[in-house]
Amino acid sequence: MTHGWKYVLRQYLFILLVLLLCLVFLAIGLMIGYSVIGDGGNPLSILSPAKWVSLINKFTGN
Structure with a gap:
């Protein structure tokens, strides 16, 4: 059983x-993708919550 x-x-x-x-x-x-294909910024900045809030606001129109 065990x-x-x-x-x-x-x-x-x-x-x-x-x-x-x-x-x-x-x-x-x-x-x-963010650092090479994107604007070439700091690769770790894509993992910050502030970046995700700005991306979500950009796509939702808020």
Whole structure:
């Protein structure tokens, strides 16, 4: 019975690891796209909440 719980826990940890890696690669892609393809600014500035508020306001018209 305990072997089944270990398998389920291992699967959940694997899913968590995959989601974490997806977030890391998304952040890296955003930084590369913003600094290389975009205006060439600081790559870390795309991860700031203030930048996302300005982007959302630009697209929603607020």
